[in-house]
Amino acid sequence: MKQIxxxxxxxxxxxxxxxxxxxxxxxxxxxxxxxYIYNFAKNCQWDESFYETGVFKMAVYGDRDLYxxxxxxxxxxxxxxxxxxVVWVTDLDMLFDEQIVFLSEVKKNDLTLASDIAEExxxxxxxxxxxxxxxxxxxxxxxxxxxxxxxxxxxxxxxxDINLGNRMNNWAxxxxxx
Amino acid sequence: xxxxxxxTLALLSSNAISQNEELVNNALEAYKQGSFxxxxxxxxxxxxxxxxxxxxxxxxxxxxIYKQLYKESIQDQGASYxxxxxxxxxxxxxLSSDGQYYPDNIKALEYLSATYFNxxxxxxxxxxxNGGENPVQFFQNFKELKLWLKPQEGVKAEELMFLKMLAxxxxxxxxKHDSEDRESILKAISYYEQALGLDGQDYEANFNLAIIHYNxxxxxxxxxxxxxxxxxxxxxxxxxxxxxxxxxxFMKKAESLRPNRVExxxxxxxxxRALNNFxxxxxxxxxxxxxxxx
Numbered sequence: 001m002k003q004i005x006x007x008x009x010x011x012x013x014x015x016x017x018x019x020x021x022x023x024x025x026x027x028x029x030x031x032x033x034x035x036y037i038y039n040f041a042k043n044c045q046w047d048e049s050f051y052e053t054g055v056f057k058m059a060v061y062g063d064r065d066l067y068x069x070x071x072x073x074x075x076x077x078x079x080x081x082x083x084x085x086v087v088w089v090t091d092l093d094m095l096f097d098e099q100i101v102f103l104s105e106v107k108k109n110d111l112t113l114a115s116d117i118a119e120e121x122x123x124x125x126x127x128x129x130x131x132x133x134x135x136x137x138x139x140x141x142x143x144x145x146x147x148x149x150x151x152x153x154x155x156x157x158x159x160x161d162i163n164l165g166n167r168m169n170n171w172a173x174x175x176x177x178x
Numbered sequence: 179x180x181x182x183x184x185x186t187l188a189l190l191s192s193n194a195i196s197q198n199e200e201l202v203n204n205a206l207e208a209y210k211q212g213s214f215x216x217x218x219x220x221x222x223x224x225x226x227x228x229x230x231x232x233x234x235x236x237x238x239x240x241x242x243i244y245k246q247l248y249k250e251s252i253q254d255q256g257a258s259y260x261x262x263x264x265x266x267x268x269x270x271x272x273l274s275s276d277g278q279y280y281p282d283n284i285k286a287l288e289y290l291s292a293t294y295f296n297x298x299x300x301x302x303x304x305x306x307x308n309g310g311e312n313p314v315q316f317f318q319n320f321k322e323l324k325l326w327l328k329p330q331e332g333v334k335a336e337e338l339m340f341l342k343m344l345a346x347x348x349x350x351x352x353x354k355h356d357s358e359d360r361e362s363i364l365k366a367i368s369y370y371e372q373a374l375g376l377d378g379q380d381y382e383a384n385f386n387l388a389i390i391h392y393n394x395x396x397x398x399x400x401x402x403x404x405x406x407x408x409x410x411x412x413x414x415x416x417x418x419x420x421x422x423x424x425x426x427x428f429m430k431k432a433e434s435l436r437p438n439r440v441e442x443x444x445x446x447x448x449x450x451r452a453l454n455n456f457x458x459x460x461x462x463x464x465x466x467x468x469x470x471x472x
Contacts, residue, residue: 022389023389023392023393023396023444023445023448024392024393024397024400025396026396026397026399028395028396028399028418028451028452029451029452029454030400031400031402031409032399032402032415034402035402035406035411036408038404039406039407039408039411043408073402073403074404075405078405090189137387145419145453146417146419146422146423146453146454146455147412147415147419147454148415148454166218167408171408171412
């Protein structure tokens with residue numbers, strides 16, 4: 001009996017010791033970017049015409065994880081007197097009256113066109129790839145010591161009639177004035 | 179019961195019955211009748227006599243009385259009986275110059291050692307949030323006794339498995355009781371670190387420790403909601419990166435120990451993505467895709 005008991009205990013111990021834990025499958029990057037975008041929405045001011053409807057539109061172009069995150073946590077959430085509506089864009093022609101447009105690295109060849117459209121529509125163009133800030137993006141996500149931060153292009157924000165507010169300057173990694 | 183025959187014959191060989199011997203005889207009678215508590219009182223009184231205190235025979239008998247009490251006891255009550263049985267058998271071994279009782283002592287001690295081990299495993303399985311018996315003490319008792327019985331064998335293999343099992347149980351408790359239970363996750367980390375102290379090349383300990391650190395960071399990020407303000411977001415990110423940085427060397431080690439394993443490649447992929455090392459993330463992703471497609 002002693003041997004059987006010890007064998008059972010040893011097998012139990014061995015099985016437990018050799019089992020592996022499961023990784024948390026949170027899409028970490030998308031969650032952080034999503035939170036930044038919602039906070040940008042809360043801290044910036046757009047042209048008055050954007051406040052005539054009850055909807056605050058966010059468009060995502062090229063990043064499905066980010067789109068899903070925004071839909072999951074922020075769609076229908078309030079921002080001042082508006083509620084967020086998140087849309088997935090498959091073509092830049094679909095853009096019209098969005099306060100925020102996110103263009104991901106996989107669509108970087110469309111940056112110039114997206115910037116022109118954002119300028120015309122008065123949208124806040126957000127990107128996440130090198131060089132975007134000097135090519136028409138207003139906010140570009142950058143990596144600083146393994147964390148996601150962002151650079152701001154103040155001049156482009158003025159051109160698009162967007163007031164970024166003082167606090168945004170404090171949070172930014174770098175501010176481009178020209 | 180074979181042991182009882184030897185013991186009885188040994189007693190009968192004495193002619194003059196002194197008070198100390200009478201106590202032992204009475205204890206034996208009580209033992210035969212199954213009155214172990216009475217036997218215990220008599221044998222404890224008997225060892226106050228010097229002649230009995232230096233007798234391997236009496237200490238062996240005392241060990242058996244306490245062993246029986248342990249076997250008949252329920253749960254907590256048995257622990258002190260078992261400890262006392264171990265002490266008695268050990269003392270009998272130390273006093274046994276002719277070795278007559280030695281084999282019986284060792285056999286009994288091996289049995290008791292197995293019960294410590296079983297209790298250690300059992301109490302790990304029954305660990306609860308803020309409760310349960312202390313498995314470490316049981317294992318410590320097993321370890322001491324095993325090393326005393328077979329010093330050349332050591333207990334490294336059992337200790338390594340035990341520490342990993344303990345760590346995993348605390349991790350499960352933490353997962354079940356959600357984020358506020360810091361104590362459990364810190365214990366899980368500590369036990370995995372102790373396991374790696376015993377064997378830094380252990381795959382599971384490296385892999386699971388990496389996962390714990392990664393999951394801690396991912397859990398914090400998963401807690402981000404529409405209520406999270408910018409300052410809090412920046413603070414959360416800073417804390418998460420620390421967790422992810424802690425996870426990385428353990429997952430790298432796991433991958434080096436068992437190269438090209440899907441789980442560790444996936445781990446390296448996730449950790450590097452969380453650390454925003456996108457080039458490295460893509461390298462692991464491509465390697466993983468290659469393995470999965472073959």
